[in-house]
Amino acid sequence: GAVVSQHPSWVICKSGTSVKIECRSLDFQATTMFWYRQFPKQSLMLMATSNEGSKATYEQGVEKDKFLINHASLTLSTLTVTSAHPEDSSFYICSARSLTETQYFGPGTRLLVL
């Protein structure tokens, strides 16, 4: 089946630094990828839709200057959390949409900002 990877799987950083998370579709091309955020015991919340070769579409309330998304190729999207603060600590999950419209999810990246 289709596989989506995320790197890193977890990261600890100091407040004020930037963190980049990669999302790759390993065996299929994805013109559209999605970034979700999950708080403990909460559902996944869509942050933004990442479109290859164009600007990302952000959900209401998500700061586009804080969460930079780049979808440079059909198999890679990156999410950069800029000037991270403790309230940005969360579980970030990406998904890639296949030609059959099915979304395949990555294993997630746990971010802890000290």
Place this chain on the structure above:
Amino acid sequence: GDSVTQMEGPVTLSEEAFLTINCTYTATGYPSLFWYVQYPGEGLQLLLKATKADDKGSNKGFEATYRKETTSFHLEKGSVQVSDSAVYFCACHSGGGADGLTFGKGTHLIIQP
């Protein structure tokens, strides 16, 4: 916007018991409905889906029927196994501008031998 409500867990059952996890949705138009499963340490995997009213999705012994009259998509399995222990997420997709999925909070299922 869309919303999904599912029963909160944890749900603890004995092996071979009958499973039902309730899920109801609120959405515009005719959404597609999904159940995803997340095993410990792994990403979400699509378990089954239904794209129109009265459709039944099924996979690995799990079933769910798209009930538009009750806006529900309850997940069922006749005889659960220890290996079914995981977190189950109900989700809907109405399409439109964002195109992302709207998820329920997830239900943690624990099957005891």
